[in-house]
Amino acid sequence: MIPILSNKHYDQPSxxxxxxLLREARRQKAVPLGSVPEICVLDPDGDLSRYLRDSGALRNxxxxxxxxxxxxxxxxxxxVGVVGCAVGASFAVLVAEQLFASGCRLLVSVxxxxxxxxxxxxxxxxxxxxxxxxxxxxxxxxxPAPYARIQADLLSIIKGGLPDSIPMVQGGVxxxxxxxxxxxxSIAFSRSENLIAVEMEAAALYAFAQAQGKPVxxxxxxxxxxxxxxxxxxxxxxxxxxxxxxLIAAVARAWMATT
Numbered sequence: 001m002i003p004i005l006s007n008k009h010y011d012q013p014s015x016x017x018x019x020x021l022l023r024e025a026r027r028q029k030a031v032p033l034g035s036v037p038e039i040c041v042l043d044p045d046g047d048l049s050r051y052l053r054d055s056g057a058l059r060n061x062x063x064x065x066x067x068x069x070x071x072x073x074x075x076x077x078x079x080v081g082v083v084g085c086a087v088g089a090s091f092a093v094l095v096a097e098q099l100f101a102s103g104c105r106l107l108v109s110v111x112x113x114x115x116x117x118x119x120x121x122x123x124x125x126x127x128x129x130x131x132x133x134x135x136x137x138x139x140x141x142x143x144p145a146p147y148a149r150i151q152a153d154l155l156s157i158i159k160g161g162l163p164d165s166i167p168m169v170q171g172g173v174x175x176x177x178x179x180x181x182x183x184x185x186s187i188a189f190s191r192s193e194n195l196i197a198v199e200m201e202a203a204a205l206y207a208f209a210q211a212q213g214k215p216v217x218x219x220x221x222x223x224x225x226x227x228x229x230x231x232x233x234x235x236x237x238x239x240x241x242x243x244x245x246x247l248i249a250a251v252a253r254a255w256m257a258t259t
Contacts, residue, residue, distance in 0.1 A: 004139050010211070018101040025064040034062030035103025036070060039252050040081040042092055042109040044201060047239050048073075049084025065098050067091075075249040078256065089137040089177060089204030096208055096216065106215050106255050109205055110244060112233075113173060113197035113220035114182070116190045123236050124167035125247065126196050126220040129155060131203035134186075135177040138207035147172070148206035150217060158217050161254025166247055171196045173220050175203035182226060197222050217251065 025031065037060070043049050052071040053059075060081055063070035073080045081104070086095040096107055115122055130147040133139070138148055162168055174190045176182065176198060190198065202218040209216035221240065224232045236243060 004136055005144055008140060008143075010141070010143060018097040021066075022064045022098060022101055025066050029064060031064040032061060036060055036063055036099060037072065037079045037081040038103065038105040039078065039248075039255060040070070040083065040099045040104040040107055041073075041248055042086050042095065042107065042111070042201070042205075043082055043084045043244075044087045044092070044109070044111045046084035047235070048241050048244050049082050051239070051241050052082060063102065065095065068095060073245070073248070075245060075252050078249065078252040080248055080252060086201075088200045089135040089175065092201040093137050093141075093204045093208045096205060096214075097212075100212070100214050105259075106217070106251075107205070107209075108248065108251055109201055109216070109218040110221055110247065111199045111201050111218070112223045112235075113199040114224050114226040115197055115222050116174065116187060117194060117196050119169045119171065119196045119222070120167060122225070123221060123223045123234065123240065124169065126173060126222060127155075127159060127162070127168060127170045128173050128202045128206075128218040128220055129170055130172040131206055131218070132172070132174040132190065132193065132195060133203040133207070135175050135200070135203055137204035138175075141204075141207040141211035148175075148203045148210065150206055151209065151215065154215050154217055157254050157258055158251055161250050161257070163246075163250055166243060166250065169196065173202055174198045176200060196220070198226075219247065 057071045060070040070081045130149045172195045174195045197220045
């Protein structure tokens with residue numbers, strides 16, 4: 001018996017729910033009742049959230065999370081909430097659950113990733129259609145299977161709204177909990193599966209999305225070749241924030257055109 005694959009009871013509700021955690025956080029932190037923006041973004045690297053903080057952006061007063069702060073971003077007229085530094089599968093889903101319980105209706109994740117199969121010259125983005133489930137969180141939401149996938153209708157909506165000005169490919173990634181255990185053999189397997197990049201959140205977020213019926217879209221920002229070359233991990237102009245905001249605005253436009 002392997003604990004992470006056993007005794008999960010996928011059809012049963014959880015006793016511990018995000019609404020109750022948020023209730024107590026509001027009480028302890030004196031956070032007023034209210035909703036977060038309908039579109040929210042996970043920024044695991046934290047570059048955009050730190051930029052918003054340092055430039056005087058409004059910290060959303062209704063976000064009661066114990067672990068993070070949410071900043072409001074004006075993305076071409078749409079107010080989008082940005083949460084920084086939720087790195088890794090379990091942290092990303094912990095925050096995702098609370099965001100949807102707080103009024104979010106679409107969650108976007110944009111995470112740095114290491115290139116496995118060259119699909120361009122970094123930096124560029126991958127619209128993630130499938131993610132290899134080499135982490136733990138997804139197995140608490142869905143039965144074992146190799147991949148977690150984006151909802152097909154959401155993929156169509158987002159893909160149709162992305163401008164040519166953003167360097168973008170569509171494909172699969174490898175989601176891992178252990179970035180410093182990316183062995184040559186694991187990388188070779190990922191190449192055999194035609195996975196473009198490796199990152200740490202998408203498989204869990206897509207499993208959560210499928211299990212809970214929530215719209216989540218994940219992008220990998222391929223910024224590096226896992227430190228195997230010098231001058232790696234570069235995101236481009238303005239630390240990548242300019243194109244990051246352009247991407248968020250495009251996703252927001254595509255989503256709002258359908259709702």
